[in-house]
Amino acid sequence: MVLPFRDINVQVSPDCYIFKSPSTPNAPALTVDRPTGEIRLSDAALLAGKRVTRVFSIKGILGVIQLRLDKYILVITKDEQIGRLKGHMVHRIVQVEFLPVHERQLSDPDEDRFLGLLRSFLKSGPMYYSYTLDLTNSFQRQAAQQDAARAAGHAESPLWMRADDRFFWNRFVQSDLIEYRNRGARGQLGVQAGIDPYILPVMFGMLEIHPTTFRGRSLTIALITRRSRFRAGTRFFSRGIDEDGHVANYNETEQIVVLNDSGQSSLGGYSGTGDIQMGKGGSSGDTQILSYVQTRGSVPVFWGEINNLKYTPRLEVRGDAGGIEAAFPAASAHFTEQVRIYGDNYLVNLVNQKGRERRVKEAYERMVKFLAGGGTGSNSSGSSSSNKDLNEKSAAAGAAAAASRRGGSISGAAERQRYTQSQLDRVHYIYFDFHSETKGARLDRAKLLLDQMHDALIAQQYFSAADLPGHGGGAARLEPRTLQMSVVRTNCMDCLDRTNVVQSMLARWTLERMFADLGIMARGGTLVDQDPAFELLFRNLWADNADRVAQSYAGTGAMKTDMTRTGRRTQIGALRDGQVAVTRYCLNNFFDGPRQDAFDLFLGAYSPPEAGGAHLVFADRRPVLIRAVPYVLAFAVFFVLVGLFTRRLPDAAVLPMRIFLLFWLVVAAYSARFVLRSGELYVNWPKLIPRPASVEDYHAAMAKARKDKLLGSFVARHERGLSTARYMSAEEGKKRIE
Structure with a gap:
């Protein structure tokens, strides 16, 4: 397995930049020619005689980006160690330096503005990476990749090749290095695998790792939220779905528990019964991974909110028959991909059924019916929101998901259509009016949703595996014990505040089930009864997640975090929510434009015009x-x-x-x-x-x-x-x- 270099030295020369790893002297050096920006691999020994004006060390190469006048190499110069997960160190990017390919002599206002947008974005954006662990894939997908590689008799791919394209946040700025890797350059045609250790995949979102104990048993709990790079942006400038089936504010959240984590400390085994503890014949001292995945994303129809300085922006929803029909191909592509990746999808819609949000709710339900009818608009039981249909289907959800993962080739338009429709039949819609049910600070009534989904959650399971040593000195491998067979996709209007409360509630229910299956707590017990200190850690972990996701989308922390942190609605929490609402109003109307521009620039949605073309992109053209x-x-x-x-x-x-x-x-x-x-x-x-x-x-x-x-x-x-x-x-x- 090829892993990124942990140590890279940069030599700045008048005619090139030279990147090489001092701990791997035999590896080829990466050179970037100045001023052409051409990338190539060279023998490090042949470059020893070059005149060097500056030498410094970096943590990794974030990527390369072309702006209006120049091309810049983005290098990570400072990071922060977040902690170890399954023995792998995880880092957060703290500082990025821009290395210009040219020595720019002229001042250009657009170029300076582009650089300012990128610097501000990279300074505030929470980005994480690991040299040895794939942060973009859930542990269940990592295990599937390992199984596929072993079945094919192949060695595991380089870390960047295994990354999930949705969460490979710096994929666009790495495109020059990836292009060179796949095709080479002048005089170096063909695949250039030697550049693999220089390509470092980065994840954007939230990641916290906490070594702790539960009732005296040592364990590590971690929470990872991965934000999709597709249709990324700010609150009012990125809503709904696009023509390619990508929804706004799409996040995958994985809650992870690691037992006997040798990377954190020398943890002993523990007593307990059941297949999970003993690994179906394994040792109770094996490192064990348990994880539970949820997703969130904007309502998958064409809709948006248009800022106009009013507190409630103008709502635009294409929810009539024509709008739903126009959005059908995009929504079909979205849910087909979701079912392919996660199995059955349970769509929990928390949008209000009264007031201005009603139109969005009704548009979502029309789309679900349209999907169930295969694009004809007729309803079928495949996406019914009734409890009876939901419970009848949830018992068979696991088997259907397993059959889908075994897969097979799909040939012919008719076969593809049948395959797509069979995927869409595994989309189940559940409506829960969160505000109405919990009004009067009755947060306990949110548990009615758990009762409504009980059978589906039982059938859903969670992922568990033993982390076993590799054979013949190879890399460690995950041996699955149970698989998560479906996913809950939660949304409200912003997919922030209500969504996080419900996701934390589902995560708590599943974590209590994990601990009961492990035998370290009584079945039917609760975290607060069994270990109040761990309960507090769990609450703050999910509240931090709410704040990070909201910060990247709305520009502020989340609302209703007092519910997550304390389990009840408080006056201080209500006052804080009022402050957050006012701050969001100001940010969304007066500051989010440049933030959206930064997203579009870094992720490649916008390409700056070449020098000599149109300029003054940022000029204010109002009278x-x-x-x-x-x-x-x-x-x-x-x-x-x-x-x-x-x-x-x-x-x-x-x-x-x-x-x-x-x-x-x-x-x-x-x-x-x-x-x-x-x-x-x-x-x-x-x-x-x-x-x-x-x-x-x-x-x-x-x-x-x-x-x-x-x-x-x-x-x-x-x-x-x-x-x-x-x-x-x-x-x-x-x-x-x-």
């Missing part, structure tokens, strides 16, 4: 008068406050001050009214890939501004005076959208 209104509002409020709170001389006339205050009050009121009526003009939209719905709303707001009785004529006159160059830039942006 000056439109941009000036908020400043006028601020000045008016300032003068009103000055007039109200400035001490007046005893003999000063009152009338002039009243006229002064009245004038600025009128100016402030008019400015505020204009800003609120034309809110779309003051939202900080993404500039690299404008969202079509937001573009339409922007133009509608601009048309409304032109009709304003006071400012409309000035706005229209200013627009007529815009230069031809600015119109050309706008047309280029329109073409990019199309």
Whole structure:
């Protein structure tokens, strides 16, 4: 098995960058030519005579990215050790340095802005990696890969090749190295396997590892949330599903328990009965892995929320028959992939059935019926939300999943259609009105969902395996004992707050089942009764997960974390939620545009124009008068406050001050009214890939501004005076959208 280099030295030369591992002197050195940026492998000994201006060590190569004027090598210069999982050290990226291929002499505002976006993104983005453990795949998928490699008689692939493409977060910026690996370069044609140790896969999300004890038994509990790189972005600029079947805010969360973890400490065996403890003939001292996987993702229809400076943005849902039919291929692709990877999917929908969220709920249910009817819109029992149908199907879910994993080739359009429909028949819809059921701080009523899903959760199982030493000095291998046969896919509107409460509840139920199966707690017992200290650790672990996932999507921590941390609704928690709501409002309206641009740039959704082409990508093309209104509002409020709170001389006339205050009050009121009526003009939209719905709303707001009785004529006159160059830039942006 080829693993990434743990130590890499960088030699900076006027004509190239040289990367080589001092602990592996016989390995070829990776060189990046300057100024062409061409990648090649070279004999390290032949490079010893080069003139070097700087030498430093790095943790790994994050990737290579081409911006407007230059290409940059992103190298990890500082990391933080998170802990050991199954003996493998896990690291979090702390600092990334940009190595320019050229020595840029000219200053370019767009290039500087691109670099600023990337630096801000890499500084705040929680990214994790390991040199020896695949963080992008669940332990169950890792075991399946090992079994497949052994069955084929092949050695395990390099770490980056085994990575799950959905969670290989730096896949785009690694594309230059991967392209060279697969095809080579001038004078080095063909597969270049020597570059494999330089390719380091990175995961984005949340990862915590805690060595602890439960009732005196040593164990390690870990929680990993992997965020998909597809349709990634911020809260209001990334909603619903795209044409390729990728949904917004898609995360896979894996809860892991490691017993007898020799990588953490010398843990003894423990007494207990059952196949899991003894490994079906193994030793109770074997390292054992137990894991449980859940997913979350946006409602898989075409919908979105358009910012307009109002607290509740305008909701746009294509939930009619035409919209559902248009989204059917994407939703079908999404759930076909989900069933292929996880087995049966239980779709837990927590969206409100009243108010503005009702349209999203109804659109989701229409889509589920459409999927069940094979795209005809007719319903079938395959996706019924009734408890009776759910319980009847859950008993057979495990066998169906196993049959699907054994697989077989699918040939012919009719066969593929039948295969797709058989996959969609394994999608089960469950509705639970979380807000209605738990109102009045009745969090205990959320357990009604567990009762509703009881049989499905029993049939679902969880993954457990023994970590056995490799034969002949080979790598350790996972020997599965039980497999998780299905997955619960939870969503609310944002897939954040309500979703995390329900996911933590399902994780607790499964963890108690694991411990009961292991014989280290009584069946029917609870964590809080058996070990209050461990219960507290569990609560905080899931609350931290809620905050990390929400931070990357909404820009703040999660709401309702008091429910997760304490098990009840508190006044302090409610006040904190109010603060979070106000912060989200400000971030989503005024700061999320650049954050979305950073996602699009790093993940390759946007490619900067080449030097010599169009420029000033980030220029504000609104008329000056439109941009000036908020400043006028601020000045008016300032003068009103000055007039109200400035001490007046005893003999000063009152009338002039009243006229002064009245004038600025009128100016402030008019400015505020204009800003609120034309809110779309003051939202900080993404500039690299404008969202079509937001573009339409922007133009509608601009048309409304032109009709304003006071400012409309000035706005229209200013627009007529815009230069031809600015119109050309706008047309280029329109073409990019199309």
